[in-house]
Amino acid sequence: CGRGELLERFLRSLSFELTDAQRKVIAEIRRDLGTNVPMNRLLQGDVGSGKTVVAIAAILLAIEANCQAAFMAPTQILAEQHYAVLRRWLEPLGVRLSIRTGARQEENGPLPLFSRGSSTQDACTTRTHDAAPDVIIGTHALLYDTVSFSNLGLVVIDEQHKFGVAQRARLTAREPAPDVLVMTATPIPRTLTMTVYGDLDVSVIDEMPRNRGKIITAVRDESKLGEVLGFLRTQLEAGRQVYVIYPLIDESEKLDVKAAATEYDLWRERLHPFRCELLHGRIPSAEKQEIMERFRCGGTRVLISTTVIEVGVDVANAAVMLVENAERFGLAQPHQLRGRIGRGEHKSFCILLSSDQSKETATKLAVLEKTVDGFKVAEADWDLRGPGDLLGTAQSGLPALKIGSLKSDAQLMRRARAAAMSIFMADPRLELTENQRFRNLVVEQEGRTFSNVS
Template identity: 50%
Template sequence: MQEAEFSPMPSGPALTEPQKALLKLGLKRDIDLALHLPLRYEDETRITRLADAREGQTVQIEAVVTDNHIAFRPRRQLVVTVDDGSDACVLRFFSFYPSQQKALAVGARIRARGELKGGLLGWQMVHPVCRSAAGELPQALTPVYPTAAGLPQSYLRKAILAALGRADLSDTLPPPALGPLGLQPEWDLGRTLRFLHQPGPDTALATLEDRSHPAWQRLKAEELLAQQLSQIEAKRERDALRAPALAARRGGLHEQLLAALPFALTAAQRRVVEEIAADLGRAVPMHRLLQGDVGSGKTVVAALAAAVAIDAGWQCALMAPTEILAEQHFRKLIGWLEPLLAPRGLRVAWLTGSQRKKERAQMLAQVASGEAALVVGTHAVIQEQVQFQRLALAIIDEQHRFGVAQRLALRSKMAEAGHEPHLLMMSATPIPRTLAMSYYADLDVSTIDQLPPGRTPVVTKLISDSRRDEVVERIRAQLAQGRQVYWVCPLIEESEALDLTNATATHQALSQALPGVLVGLLHSRMPSPEKKAVMALFEGGQMAVLVSTTVIEVGVDVPNASLMVIEHAERFGLSQLHQLRGRVGRGAAASACVLLYSPGDNGRLGETARSRLKAMVETADGFEIARRDLEIRGPGEFLGARQSGAPLLRFADLVADAALLERVRELAPVMLDRHAELARKHVARWLGGRQDYLKA
């Protein structure tokens, strides 16, 4: 049974402003409105006497207007004095309409709700909510909803109340599921939603605010269940598709590559290679996430997977989010694979948006003919004119930087109907366990939890911006030893909103402070040939210091760089700081990362920034960093565009509700098998059209 639309909802220009705003908020169906819960509640069910009130309390008073005039000092304002029989109170309005002034005429009996401020001159409220005292007091707390421009609270309240009356709120949870999920049977979905929209005045507000009330537990469980059901369904649908079975043969290309590598794989890399090879050998599309900390050696694992596909007579595509990262992969893969592919008449091709037309046409022809066995590039790889002859394996690096549509486009490059290429996604941002259990429940996860030998531990120092001169001295000392240095800035232009030292100014300052030293500048708005020229100088060792924005976050590998300075470190996300730190310590030299921070106007860092910087100093373990990042920021950093941009979890919290998530995970497959119709209805109710995003 489909959920009813919020009707009447005409289409096109006939829509009113509030109706357009409802659609903008994604409130299209009755159930969408029913699940649009209040941000907070206002208690308009009781009247407080001024004589009984306390300073700073938000109260509702009922009083008679005794004076009403416009004052002009210190600024124009409407000043209304009211008396409730126990004391007087002044109501001040700095913006007001003539109709408002009229409604508050002397003699009118009104109810005013706001924060009471006391002083030598008595009680006052600034911009209280006022209405006539006629009529009964409400019997429930008044909900205050998240809204948008053009959508008044009064309209939203009526729309939600009407939707609650029309929506199908019948239970989709089978009764045996309630006990294992710790839910109270009397709190079914209908009662839960009606209560949360209009809780009684005797409800403890704290249980609503901290979401510990039984009604909240019911909603969280339902939401997590919808997500799990959708993920398992997506996985089962994909398991019904076909993919080429790519068996790794003895003495094949991947073994030749292993023998030719100038280093031995770590035990973790060998384990992951075997997991991927087992997936590729099946005729079901692989859907695997390869996660490993910065520098753990994911590219060589990808190369070995590509070798298996090529050896079986198929093509492979590797897509990276930035040209710098794509080129880094390309150079490594050419070095490892080209000597083995050339005798077979095959090669590694390069596709990017900045290519010249002639070079691009040549690459496209090689891809279409099958001569290009491995195609490496940016999002240019998924453009329409790119036609693969036999694509069997798609590898996506830094997968959270790509949107759903881009990932689906790469998977659709396989010519055979009903077939999909195997998909290997790579991430240097390790996924915390609760996130892997929820948003990534449809993926198989391989983890490289061991760094290759020879990686030097990086010492992380937290230094105030006021000690900048000491940092420059430290750079001089590193340069004297023949080392190289990164200096990362968060912005490339002056911005009124963020008064930051920009990359250009830092570049000039460092050039002056370090005479005779080649200091380079790299930022995202530079033309591609310029970026390449700067990177070539730095990688070649001629350039000693590279001032850069975060374009060097991933993919840059300069073993001689031993110092990373991150300016305004308090403005970066935790996993981004960790990624940047991973650019040093790639050689034998002792390496350091300096986090330069600027305290705010009050001389202190914000709570979130302090938590991030503390985590960076305390640990270099990517998995611990990821766990703390999830606690600090929530799941957005890890997910990227896995969904439509709207967070799939509005009510449950992955950290606080981890135990509930565990129970829901056990229940979901059982419900799909035994109560398929209820499961389908449950997912449609909660996710609507958004479930498609989980399949990418």
């Protein structure tokens, strides 16, 4: 862990004050980085709570300690956004950045790590002329051998619920083991399971920046569409912008679900004269950027979209989101989607529209109506979907445990974990006679799971 001088320069350059929650979490990470035990920390905070700034703080502490950092995002869109944000904030500090995705490899030029005259320069002179990037940002492309790390000290994994367990393990199972920070706005059940199990320390940003508007979520039946349209018009006339989200691009013969492309012309009629545009994953990247820029600048007032806007879109004036066929989504995705609104000072509204009258759908959507707390959403998801194959790669469904409940027996699991740790501290290689019986339960080979453990 570095001395923190580079971090202080970064914090002084920000145009806003950190929240108390952000400062608390940075202090927790700093303590982790200062120990000999690799960090394995989950950072949970709702979309817009400021997780990226906290991640940058960790990255700068790693760079100051002469280490490389990897920043892993689930999609190219999000990786590109992080690359742009980190360049804007870190280039003035002289930090070298590189992006590695399936479609793009680029570095930001031969900048020295620290500007001349920096009091931090003496601490890290060995890196000043090093041509290797300090931060490599990318997608799952970072997992493969074409990306070489010179001294990987920190791995940041954003929106970790998008990655498979094996994917994450491939990046973190290096020698020496890097510090790991995983970030999510909605921990999925498996993550929650591992948290209870004790493999992840948890940091929570439970405070939103002062300039963020409140988000109100409401569930409405399809039959109330007329009232919803009236509300959308009122918000548009007040100057706000609107997202209309669909689960599909085109209509499906198998599913009775509305689709963005099919409904687009209908929305143009409904909301005339306000300008509407269509956005989905099959639109070419350059055209997609132009559509988003028009929406960001306010030229387009309504964006009819698929879940492509789930991450990576930040428009402060967009204060209303209508989610069609809300029953088609799980809990994590609508929670992520509504994080696209409430990013400015205006009170924001998320309307979940559904024609499904089933008890299961009503229970699921009621969770989103009641809370914006990511951990509470995950708890409900856990109850609805099951905790995941605890030590395998399944993300949901009942675990392959023959005895016990991960939820009701949490205290027993904590005791078991403490007992296991004490055995390993006293006998790391399980060489004592009484401990050799545990050797068959230790899985190190790739491809094997702990599903046989009960």
